[in-house]
Every structure is written in C-alpha cells, then in structure tokens.
Amino acid sequence: MAVTYLGKGKGVPVNLASRLMHVDPSFVTTHSRLLENNGLLRHKSSAKDARILQMALTAKTR
Numbered sequence: 675m676a677v678t679y680l681g682k683g684k685g686v687p688v689n690l691a692s693r694l695m696h697v698d699p700s701f702v703t704t705h706s707r708l709l710e711n712n713g714l715l716r717h718k719s720s721a722k723d724a725r726i727l728q729m730a731l732t733a734k735t736r
Contacts, residue, residue, distance in 0.1 A: 677715070677729050685718065685728030703727070 676691045688706070692699040706729050709715035714735045720726035 677731055685720075685730035687720065688727050688729060691729065702729075 676694045677686050688702050689699050692702045695702070706715055706717065710717055713732055716730050716732055718728050718730070720728050
C-alpha cells in the first residue's frame, strides 16, 4: 500500500517507504526483493540519482 500511495505509478524510494512503515530500509529491501522475484514489484534506479532504488508495482499486482 505504501508503494501505491507514494509512488503514483512512478515508483517510490526504499528509504521513503521504510520511514512510512517505521522499519529499517534493509527490511524493505529484503522483502521487496522477494516480491520482485514473484513478479509483484519492480526495482529501478532513480533517473536523478542512480544510488536511489525506486520500487513500483507491476501490472500483475495492480
């Protein structure tokens, strides 16, 4: 829900999602990788800063 609410289709940074959920960014990264492996989430580097990982929902999830 955090990815949907914050991302608006463009994606949301891991650190922003972790702050919203009050968890460590490593927790979000680990679990989002599992979702990515199942085709429910996709990761891409930010266009502004390649160090920032953006998460977005896939069409399968929507």
